[in-house]
Structures are given as structure tokens and as C-alpha cells.
Amino acid sequence: MSSVPSGAIGPRDNNNNNDLLPRHSLVQPPNVEIDYQKFESEYLVHAISIDRTKVSKATKILRGFTLEERGIQDVVLDETDPEKRKRLVLLKRESFAAKAVADFLPEDVRKRLEDEVGISLVSGDGKNDEENEGVVKEHRITLDYKYHTAEYVLKQLLPDGMETPSAFEQVGHVAHVNLREEFLPYKYTIAKVIADKNSRIRTVVNKVGAIDSMFRVPNWELLYGDADLKATVKQHGYSFEVDFGKVYWNSxxxxxxxxxxxxxxxxxxxxxxxxxxxxxxxxxxxxxxxxxxxxxxxxxxxxxxxxxxxxxxxxxxxxxxxxxxxxxxxxxxxxxxxxxSSDDAPEEMWARELSAYEQELKKFREKIKANEKGNEEDEKETEDNNTKKKSEKKRKRLEETSVPKPNWSTMTARxxxxxxxxxxxxxxxxxxxxxxxxxxxxxxxxxxxxxxxxxxxxxxxxxxxxxxxxxxxxxxxxxxxxxxxxxxxxxxxxxxxxxxxxxxxxxxxxxxxxxxxxxxxxxxxx
Ligand SMILES: C[S@@+](CC[C@H](N)C(=O)[O-])C[C@H]1O[C@@H](n2cnc3c(N)ncnc32)[C@H](O)[C@@H]1O
Missing domain, CATH: 3.40.50.150 (Vaccinia Virus protein VP39)
Structure with missing residues (x-):
């Protein structure tokens, strides 16, 4: 294997004629500290306490009015119920702006809740709330770093007005980016956010400059994680092992x-x-x-x-x-x-080997058929589908071992x-x-x-x-x-x-x- 130079990206060593190889910078990147508290926030929503057996019906009726926050469930356990039978169905954030839930939920929705699920809404006053159904409560939603998208996080971390670089290509555990000049001062932060937000990514590299090595391997600079650029990639449903540091690959x-x-x-x-x-x-x-x-x-x-x-x-x-x-x-x-003679040309040899194989196979199958004929009557009585499949498999195995297929790659006559x-x-x-x-x-x-x-x-x-x-x-x-x-x-x-x-x-x-x-x-x- 050729060795891949690591360290800072620098000029090529002309004496080594290494323009075949890329120039990577795979030194350990600095640790980036993100102020996670900056991303914490809370707000209140209204929630209806409902027996767990009625939740499915009720949420169907409430479709369009329940909380729609990416990654946050709109039905949670009602912690105040000692028997843990009740669930809280969380309503949209706007519901809290309305004076009462009745002002937020249209009359026909409330009526259907009553008629079809037997739930009438009551404002929670703390008294017997845990016994009653349909009690409307306040519920606190807490958002944190994990909740926010990479784009949102980067918007908060990069200078005001700066576009967010969201595009990256992922191959196995490696993400590669191609950062424009203006993003370079923030490259480690960008890489950390990409890795934080995509659980499969362990390594982030940036493509530096144009591809100028003869083997067309980009010059990579490690921005996050370890310098392991080996990955297994699927293409057309087939697996490929690829080491980005050493070979060309473009998904x-x-x-x-x-x-x-x-x-x-x-x-x-x-x-x-x-x-x-x-x-x-x-x-x-x-x-x-x-x-x-x-x-x-x-x-x-x-x-x-x-x-x-x-x-x-x-x-x-x-x-x-x-x-x-x-x-x-x-x-x-x-x-x-x-x-x-032209008979020795590889394609001619292959055609001959293939035709000999096909003839052998034909003979073998005829022989097997003749042998089987004698046993046919007994088999008819005993063979169920399973045993038929098994004997078919056995026949195939026997065929493969008795008449081996010609191997094109090891044709050695020449x-x-x-x-x-x-x-x-x-x-x-x-x-x-x-x-x-x-x-x-x-x-x-x-x-x-x-x-x-x-x-x-x-x-x-x-x-x-x-x-x-x-x-x-x-x-x-x-x-x-x-x-x-x-x-x-x-x-x-x-x-x-x-x-x-x-x-x-x-x-x-x-x-x-x-x-x-x-x-x-x-x-x-x-
Ligand atoms: C653009 S990549 C294409 C690789 C592959 N065919 C694909 O589609 O992903 C070009 C390949 O040509 C190889 N290469 C460069 N110069 C070559 C040469 N003179 N003879 C044979 N291969 C060469 C490189 O190592 C590289 O793997």
C-alpha cells in the first residue's frame, strides 16, 4: 500500500514524485466547546387528560389541533395520575394564547369529543384533577440543543447574516464537506454540529482545493473525529470497501x-x-x-x-x-x-470451456433423471413440499460438485x-x-x-x-x-x-x- 502523507497541507515534495498521491491534513482537530445552555428554552401548552383507552379515538378527533413539534411526542403520561392510566394529549402552542381551550377548539370538535369519546373539557383547578377526565392542564415543553436542527444551531453560532453551510456528503461514518472560504474560520464548529446532528457520523473532513493528484483522490483536512477514512458503502445494493484517504470514490x-x-x-x-x-x-x-x-x-x-x-x-x-x-x-x-493459433484466444477458449461444461451438465442431468425414475413411485407417496425442496437443493449441490462451472478468471491454458x-x-x-x-x-x-x-x-x-x-x-x-x-x-x-x-x-x-x-x-x- 502506498503511504498517505499526513500533517498540514503543504507543497508537494518534488523529489518524491508524489503528485500521484493526495496531500491530506489528518492531524487531530481542536476540541470545540458549544454553549449548550444557549439552546435551552421552555413554553407552556394546554393538555387534556384522557384515559389511555380513549387516546387513539380522541387524537383522531383532535387532528390538526395537537402539538406538532419535530421530535416531541404529542401524547405523554399524566404524571399526576397515581394509577398511571391517564395520558396528556398536548395541544398546539397557539392554544395557550387563547384565553380558554374552548376558544381554541371549535365547537364541533368539542361536541365530537363528548359524543364519541365521552369527554367534556373542564378547566383544571387542582381539586380532584387526578380523578376527572377531560381536565385541561398546563404542560411545560422544554427545548434543548438536541431538539434544534443543524441549520438552526449554526445560525445561532455563526455571525449574524451569514448563510449556513448545510450540504455535506455522507459515506459510511464519514461526512465530507467542501467549505467556501468565508466558512473556514468556523470549520471546526460546523463539523462538530454536523456530527452532533447525525448519529452515524464519526468523522468530518473538508475537501481542500481542487483535486490535483493523478489518482484523483481529494486532499482532505480532518475537521472532526478520528482520522479513520475507511468506510463500507452501498451502491446498486452491493457493498464496496472504500478508503477515502487513498482511493477515488464519488457517490x-x-x-x-x-x-x-x-x-x-x-x-x-x-x-x-x-x-x-x-x-x-x-x-x-x-x-x-x-x-x-x-x-x-x-x-x-x-x-x-x-x-x-x-x-x-x-x-x-x-x-x-x-x-x-x-x-x-x-x-x-x-x-x-x-x-x-487464434483458437487459443481467451474468448475462444472460454466459449469452448462453456460449451464443454454445458454438454457435461446435460449428460449429468440425464443420468440423474434415469436414476430417479426407478424411485419415482416411492417418492410420490412420501415427498411433501419440504422434502421436495430439500432433495432439489441436494441435487443442485451434487450437480455443482460433480460438474464444476468453468472459472473465467483462472482459465490457465494460456x-x-x-x-x-x-x-x-x-x-x-x-x-x-x-x-x-x-x-x-x-x-x-x-x-x-x-x-x-x-x-x-x-x-x-x-x-x-x-x-x-x-x-x-x-x-x-x-x-x-x-x-x-x-x-x-x-x-x-x-x-x-x-x-x-x-x-x-x-x-x-x-x-x-x-x-x-x-x-x-x-x-x-x-
Ligand atoms: C475518476 S476515477 C474513476 C474511478 C471509477 N471508475 C469510478 O467510476 O468511480 C479515475 C481513476 O483512474 C485512475 N487512474 C489515473 N490515472 C490512470 C492511468 N494512467 N491508468 C489507469 N488508471 C488511472 C485513478 O487512480 C482513479 O481511480
């Missing part, structure tokens, strides 16, 4: 990850993810579309976390992971399978596949994903005329999905022109999908296009 890309998998990938396709991060395209592609994936990321920590996430989601059989530069990775996959640090040459695939919007299009040059005609004979050429930024004043056509410049060929069939705004008038987009014969091979077949 706002969830919709885009889902779109690409749901809309662009087809069942069983082969995907190349060249800047895969910790696997947010990889996992759903395998899980929801049964795809097989070659995935790589240059950041060794991403590679390590991607391995963990593949295990966590039990998709080891369908993925091959690498820790390589995207250009070298793609070039290696596109290398012709030199000196070997030398290259044995060496797991180098992708197999002669691979064929359906999509290439490059999600590094700052520079992904610059990698397109590695595709030009890099395809081996023999390997790709009878195979559909892949579709590229390269992410890019579209700066203010630029059009989709400008983004495509940039891609064309790097690919070194015209791109006539590109679709540009707007992913999200990253700044005013600056969008992240996805340029998708299918590689043409001209781009792949340089000339039409002779």
Missing part, C-alpha cells in the same frame, strides 16, 4: 454507473474497465448483467480495494484485475496472440493467463470504459490501428465510453473533436451523454462510440 456517480451497466452493457458481454477505481462499474456489470470484466487501475490502493470488493461481492470467477497504466493495459489486451499481472493478449471484448474525465480522451491513441484483424475476425468491434469534461462555452462537438485529435481518426458515430454538472456551466460527459474498421485496422479488408 454522485451512482446513477451513471447504473446507466452504463443497465443501458449500454448487454447480458454476458465482456467489459474492459481501464480506470476502474474500486470497482463501481465492475461489480454491477457482473452481478446484474452476468458480464465478464478485465479491470485495471494504476493506483495500487484501488487495485487492492477492488480485489477486496470482488471478494466481498463473490464475483471472483468473472473478473480479472490488474494494476496497470490504462494505455499499457489496453495495448496488452489488443496484442495478437503471437505464435499461437501462458499469459497464468501470469496474473499481465492481461492475456488476443483478448476480445464488447466495451472499453475509461472514467478519468480530466484526461481519458488522451488515452484514445492506444486504440488507433491496434486491433489484430485475425483476432477480431467475426467479432463485433468494441464500443468505447470515454468520460470527459465539457468546459464553459464548449459544445459536445468540441469534446468529440478533442477525442478525434487524440484517437487520430474521425469519430462519426459518437453519442455524448451529459452525466452531471461539476461547476457552473462545466459538465462531466460520456462520449460513446463504436470502433470502426478504419479506426481498428487502418484499412478496409483486402
Amino acid at each position: 454522485r456517480l451512482e446513477t451513471e454507473h447504473k446507466r452504463l451497466v443497465d443501458v449500454e452493457f448487454k447480458r454476458g458481454e465482456v467489459i474492459v474497465d481501464a480506470m476502474a477505481g474500486v470497482g463501481p462499474f465492475v461489480v454491477p456489470a457482473v452481478k446484474t448483467k452476468g458480464c465478464r470484466v478485465y479491470a485495471s487501475d494504476l493506483n495500487p490502493d484501488c487495485f487492492e480495494m477492488m480485489q477486496k470488493n470482488v471478494k466481498l461481492n463473490k464475483i471472483e470467477d468473472s473478473v480479472k484485475l490488474y494494476n496497470m497504466d490504462a494505455r499499457a493495459f489496453i495495448k496488452s489486451l489488443l496484442e495478437p496472440a503471437a505464435g499461437k 501462458e499469459e493467463a497464468k501470469n496474473t499481472s499481465v492481461p492475456p493478449s488476443g483478448a476480445t471484448f464488447d466495451h472499453i470504459v475509461m472514467n478519468l474525465p480530466a484526461t481519458a480522451v488522451e488515452f484514445l491513441d492506444c486504440l488507433k490501428h491496434s486491433f489484430d484483424r485475425k483476432t477480431w475476425e467475426n467479432r463485433k468491434l468494441p464500443t468505447v465510453h470515454a468520460y470527459a469534461f465539457r468546459p464553459p462555452g464548449h459544445t459536445d462537438r468540441d469534446v468529440i473533436s478533442r477525442a478525434e485529435g487524440h484517437l487520430g481518426c474521425p469519430i462519426k458515430n459518437a453519442k455524448v451523454f451529459e452525466v452531471r454538472d461539476v461547476a457552473p456551466n462545466k459538465a462531466m460527459v460520456c462520449v460513446s462510440f463504436q470502433i470502426t474498421e478504419e479506426q481498428a485496422f487502418g484499412s478496409s479488408p483486402s
Whole structure:
């Protein structure tokens, strides 16, 4: 694992070439004292004492007139009742401003209370109050720090007239904020309030400056809690382990990850993810579309976390992971399978293994069926639903152990596949994903005329999905022109999908296009 520098955010150490890594400041933040008393206040409301058996009916009739304070119950125990049978139904704050409850509750509501629940309102005078029903009492409501929203608390703590910074992103126990300059003098207070008001948050970090490290990890400054930036995140219903201090993760890309998998990938396709991060395209592609994936990321920590996430989601059989530069990775996959017949190309091998497996499975099932036929009569009499389910499970287990499924990720017939640090040459695939919007299009040059005609004979050429930024004043056509410049060929069939705004008038987009014969091979077949 690479080490992440901590301490004050400072200039990079050029001798260490550490522009790959972020510069965090993860020193323990100062303790912030909040004057909690400042947030305490009280007020009185009217409350009607009602036997607990009638509360449900009465509150229905009183709907719209009972206390509506976030987090405060409108029915509480009547402490004056020695038998603890009575409850106090609290009325709205405005009820206390009225001279009598009768002035606050309309006549028809009072009548319904009498007719339907048998309660007539009486002003409490202290005498026999605990025996009577319908006694109207005073009840004290106490508000404190816990009651108030983060926005309210910050309004009291920040200078008059200052806006309150309420937006933060939460991943696991970590909240990250992106505080504007004017909030920086109050950053520790803001972080403390965010943590106080959100019980799951244990750590608050602020994103400092623009992301300038090659691995796209923001520079974090710790504002609250401990410097533990490891979290487990759910996306598309799948779990991902992420260490924010070391790898890129952006929850706002969830919709885009889902779109690409749901809309662009087809069942069983082969995907190349060249800047895969910790696997947010990889996992759903395998899980929801049964795809097989070659995935790589240059950041060794991403590679390590991607391995963990593949295990966590039990998709080891369908993925091959690498820790390589995207250009070298793609070039290696596109290398012709030199000196070997095209039959040894990974996709051909896989097709053969799969077909052999399916034949074996068929034979095995026929054998089992023949064996079962003899026992059928006995079974008919004895098998209830439960035993049927059990024997079905047993059959499945037997099937799995007798005819093991081929494992795509450990197909070892080829030398290259044995060496797991180098992708197999002669691979064929359906999509290439490059999600590094700052520079992904610059990698397109590695595709030009890099395809081996023999390997790709009878195979559909892949579709590229390269992410890019579209700066203010630029059009989709400008983004495509940039891609064309790097690919070194015209791109006539590109679709540009707007992913999200990253700044005013600056969008992240996805340029998708299918590689043409001209781009792949340089000339039409002779
Ligand atoms: C914007 S992140 C995207 C990660 C992931 N695909 C996602 O959607 O969340 C870009 C990733 O590219 C990786 N990266 C940067 N330069 C690279 C390179 N030359 N080759 C391969 N990966 C690279 C970074 O480490 C980072 O994980």
C-alpha cells in the first residue's frame, strides 16, 4: 500500500514524485466547546387528560389541533395520575394564547369529543384533577440543543447574516464537506454540529482545493473525529470497501454507473474497465448483467480495494484485475496472440470451456433423471413440499460438485493467463470504459490501428465510453473533436451523454462510440 502523507497541507515534495498521491491534513482537530445552555428554552401548552383507552379515538378527533413539534411526542403520561392510566394529549402552542381551550377548539370538535369519546373539557383547578377526565392542564415543553436542527444551531453560532453551510456528503461514518472560504474560520464548529446532528457520523473532513493528484483522490483536512477514512458503502445494493484517504470514490456517480451497466452493457458481454477505481462499474456489470470484466487501475490502493470488493461481492470467477497504466493495459489486451493459433484466444477458449461444461451438465442431468425414475413411485407417496425442496437443493449441490462451472478468471491454458499481472493478449471484448474525465480522451491513441484483424475476425468491434469534461462555452462537438485529435481518426458515430454538472456551466460527459474498421485496422479488408 502506498503511504498517505499526513500533517498540514503543504507543497508537494518534488523529489518524491508524489503528485500521484493526495496531500491530506489528518492531524487531530481542536476540541470545540458549544454553549449548550444557549439552546435551552421552555413554553407552556394546554393538555387534556384522557384515559389511555380513549387516546387513539380522541387524537383522531383532535387532528390538526395537537402539538406538532419535530421530535416531541404529542401524547405523554399524566404524571399526576397515581394509577398511571391517564395520558396528556398536548395541544398546539397557539392554544395557550387563547384565553380558554374552548376558544381554541371549535365547537364541533368539542361536541365530537363528548359524543364519541365521552369527554367534556373542564378547566383544571387542582381539586380532584387526578380523578376527572377531560381536565385541561398546563404542560411545560422544554427545548434543548438536541431538539434544534443543524441549520438552526449554526445560525445561532455563526455571525449574524451569514448563510449556513448545510450540504455535506455522507459515506459510511464519514461526512465530507467542501467549505467556501468565508466558512473556514468556523470549520471546526460546523463539523462538530454536523456530527452532533447525525448519529452515524464519526468523522468530518473538508475537501481542500481542487483535486490535483493523478489518482484523483481529494486532499482532505480532518475537521472532526478520528482520522479513520475507511468506510463500507452501498451502491446498486452491493457493498464496496472504500478508503477515502487513498482511493477515488464519488457517490454522485451512482446513477451513471447504473446507466452504463443497465443501458449500454448487454447480458454476458465482456467489459474492459481501464480506470476502474474500486470497482463501481465492475461489480454491477457482473452481478446484474452476468458480464465478464478485465479491470485495471494504476493506483495500487484501488487495485487492492477492488480485489477486496470482488471478494466481498463473490464475483471472483468473472473478473480479472490488474494494476496497470490504462494505455499499457489496453495495448496488452489488443496484442495478437503471437505464435499461437487464434483458437487459443481467451474468448475462444472460454466459449469452448462453456460449451464443454454445458454438454457435461446435460449428460449429468440425464443420468440423474434415469436414476430417479426407478424411485419415482416411492417418492410420490412420501415427498411433501419440504422434502421436495430439500432433495432439489441436494441435487443442485451434487450437480455443482460433480460438474464444476468453468472459472473465467483462472482459465490457465494460456501462458499469459497464468501470469496474473499481465492481461492475456488476443483478448476480445464488447466495451472499453475509461472514467478519468480530466484526461481519458488522451488515452484514445492506444486504440488507433491496434486491433489484430485475425483476432477480431467475426467479432463485433468494441464500443468505447470515454468520460470527459465539457468546459464553459464548449459544445459536445468540441469534446468529440478533442477525442478525434487524440484517437487520430474521425469519430462519426459518437453519442455524448451529459452525466452531471461539476461547476457552473462545466459538465462531466460520456462520449460513446463504436470502433470502426478504419479506426481498428487502418484499412478496409483486402
Ligand atoms: C475518476 S476515477 C474513476 C474511478 C471509477 N471508475 C469510478 O467510476 O468511480 C479515475 C481513476 O483512474 C485512475 N487512474 C489515473 N490515472 C490512470 C492511468 N494512467 N491508468 C489507469 N488508471 C488511472 C485513478 O487512480 C482513479 O481511480
